[in-house]
Amino acid sequence: MIEITWILALSGVLFAIGLFGLLSRRNLLFMLISLEIMLNGIALIFIAASSLHGNVNGQLMYLFILTLAACEVAVGLALVIGIYRQQQDLDVDKLTKLKG
């Protein structure tokens, strides 16, 4: 049996790495990839909770997180393509069209 604290620590580390990537990278594709890392860290907690409590609710939540991630990636990548068509660049610092 794996200690639950280790899994929580791993999940926290993964979430922190993803958050760091999201905040530090300026490329839109890398920001989406960092979001994926964060979602994986969260999914890990749900699976660990499912195994800890001995029921399937955690795995069900993992299924819904998976659906959510698929939707997020689809819309995010569509936005990436749209932005690249308009700006010829994926740098978020250059996306200043909406600035007043």
Next chain:
Amino acid sequence: MIDIIFCISAAVAIISALLTVSAHNVVHALLYLVTMMLAIALIFFMLGSPFAAALQIIVYAGAVMVLFVFVTMMLHQGERSLAAERQLFNPQVAKGPLILSALLVIELILLSLGSVGLHQEILTGSLPVDQTVKQLAIQLFGSYRVLVVLAAIMLLAALVSAIHITKQGNKPDTKAKPIHKSGSTEFTPVEIEPNQAQTNKKTRGEHG
């Protein structure tokens, strides 16, 4: 022994995540991201939910990654990505992800040979019957059926919005388009191809 294998998988996951975030090239980042997802799938397997592990590999490491790679190839960011694609089948580039994935494969073989004693009951204490896939399906289409419908609606909404966003020639956008050097407001595939051919020629001329 399980603890050691878990620690190795966790280390692989953290190292690949760090390398994903710090990579300069999108393709390298995606390779490390796939490795991280495989490591997490192995941890799911060790936690006694093989169904979630299979889904993680099929959906994340399969479908989502294919989407990312497809968009990366579609965007084709000038010479830098051309140089990156020239390196794509260079074994030097894929060395890191290959080593990390080989670690994971060795762990999986160790686990499935049973020498570590991987059976769900041993692994997660006394695992009750209601953690099987059958129980999951009963719960999913029983008490959680509203969520299933909502997830379906969400997927449909994502599909429609993705199609709408990427559709060529949205009317409201034409006014907001910046002035391109070519002067064209919309990019059709036919227009993109000659540009790519030009960059190809340019880089070939430089390197050839």
